[in-house]
Amino acid sequence: MSENTSDDPSLLVIAVDTNPSQIVIRKNPDALTKIINSISAFGNAHLMQKPQNKLAVVACHHHESKFLYPSAEKPQEFRQIDGQYEFFTFVEKSIKNNLSELIKNAPNISNNSESLLAGCLAMILCYILRIKKSQPTGSNLNTRILVVTGSEDSAHQYMTYMNVFFTAQKERVAIDICALDNTLVLLQQGCDITGGHYLKVPQLDGLLQYLLWIFLPDPSIRSKLALPPPVKVDYRAACFCHRELIDIGFVCSVCLSIFCKFSPICTTCSTVFKVPLPIKPKKKKLKT
């Protein structure tokens, strides 16, 4: 029962970074519309794969993360307007409406603020666990997360990221990353840990096609398709004192916190270290 097979339905949660301070969006304000259109088409393509497939879309803004679909509010009445499958129209509409709601209510950004991606991922994991629990006994559900972001790596959220990644690994949730702008070192580690794919989109125009090629196949059938090989992952950690990625550092022997400079007291667990003294040469036994 623990084995994931391609016959089981799968739940895909898409985390979209909608933070307006992303460089992609600042350079070209239309980009967000393009991204959202691609995301909703991609989401519907996922629902199209199997009738039992499930979808959730979460927007990650600079002040909060919010479910765009399924949303917490009562959904408004929807009817088919054109040849599109009624349910797909509903998904598309609720994503757009909820996003515009979110953007309207967002406070102004004073300076460039980070997207709350780590927190958003944690929220998604909670959602996934809840859905898994509510499944009828005996049925299986494959779960994965797709992150679409143009933000930069934020070492500030290092701890939360790592907690999320290892929880996801334990719960067999694959995390896929689609980077729009920057190479994301930290999130790459997450992909590697959870067995997801990482892709930096070469150009934004073909976003939907990239998504369909790389991220639409379920992890269970990815091995059957020729997909780009995983990139070499940079496993540097961020130090806890300055949040910078370091190659070599100091590690607290009690709580495994990482520091780039030696400090006599661990800031995380308050352990007091002995000051390293130069090792005294052993006294030679004096002959008597």
Add this chain to the structure above:
Amino acid sequence: MSSKKGSSAASQVVHLECKNLHSYLKSQTQIISKLYEEPSICLAAYRDLPEIAKQFVIRMLCVEQPVPQAVVQSWGSQVYAKENLAACEALTELRIWTEASISGGLTAWDLTPSFKRNLKIAWLGGGRSWSMFNSVEQNDAKSRDISFLDNYAMSRWNCLLHYMVDSNASKGSEMEGISVDAVRIILHANLMNRNEQDGSYMLTSQGFQFLLMDTQSQVWHFMLQYLNTCEQRGLSLVDCLSMLFQLSFSTLGRDYSSEGLSENMQTFLQHLREFGLVYQRTRKERRFFPTRLALNFTTKNAIVPENIIENGNINNNINKLQQSDDTNYEKGYIIVETNYRVYAYTDSKLQISLLALFTELLYRFPNVTVGVITRDSIRQALRGGITSRQIISYLEQHAHPKMIANASTSSFKTTSFLPPTVIDQIKLWENERNRFSFIDGVVYNQFLSEADFMTLRDYAQSIDVLLWQNERTRTMVVKKTGHEDVKKFWKRYSKG
């Protein structure tokens, strides 16, 4: 040398052929291009493709030119070449793509334009709205809740099954609701046949197998039989299919208007209403509600997706899930113990008589029936044309929730909720009957020399058609399919 033809007795029991959507579409070669004019059918056909084929199609959907075959081949990994080939074949069979040649002398795959266009419409929008959805009405207060629709659908469907189980007993009195049309379909499908002498109806072995299927497969099989006869009623098959698939993509708990439908489709709707696929308050009313039976009836899996009206509400989702579990058709009622005892918590005549097909019933109580699975009872069922897989899947489908809960909490994990000993034993009992396997073949004997025999035997072996040989009596048997080749070879050999 002489060769004799012998054909073995064909398998004596007729197995119920249950086509899936894929093989059904494959058999409809003459109208398949017309079917792809409907977005709903394209969507259903797409969902039923092999996993890899789905990826191929979606990759090509936005490409406006044929894709070289070599490129398509490079999409799959080498290790799974066989599966990739099967996927390509499936797409060709269904005429979803066709071969095309592009400049440079390469052969390429090109998606059928109508399929491409209409799948895109269903996915991304555009085009005209589906005929069933085209007139939007105001939502009124008299909408029906989902549990009501579920109950209605199941009661209609059970009515049909009850009729099949005891048509003769209930003649006149209980025969409410089942029309001559439905009876005709049952007869046409060979699920029942008429006894020549007294005119009573008898359930055939295919009928028994039908009853053991899960509801969704039953509906699908039944509707296929209906569609086979719909031309005789003056209904167009293409229209019926498109209507059926539109229904299967509708939303549970939502009312649709029948106003835009043609005369023929109104008749079709009335038939669907009789089988419980749609609910309509009165015949004249212009609104109808699709029921769970109609939704996604093409899919094998019994889990009904929750594209129901409450779908969007997260907070309600969990309550709804539990609720829909409770109301989801009937709950399981069978407990199977490791000592082959079967306890069925039911008072339904239908369910008990189904159980009696393969168990020996011991006691009947008002709310529970106790039986035991024995070698004789299983063999009797097997003789009736029921397979062990059908028996096991029936027991699994109707497993009591307690049994499911026990299986999922027990320390050792199995794929089934039933005790492994019982499953294995049922399978063994079936294998007992299959000690013979029949292959048609041709005997070659009376060879004049040892050398002749050896040459021919080695040849037959090399092309993999040799079934049996004996060097002492110079006799060999080859498969019927290889007979031509071997004969030709012998002629050439004996001449030269």
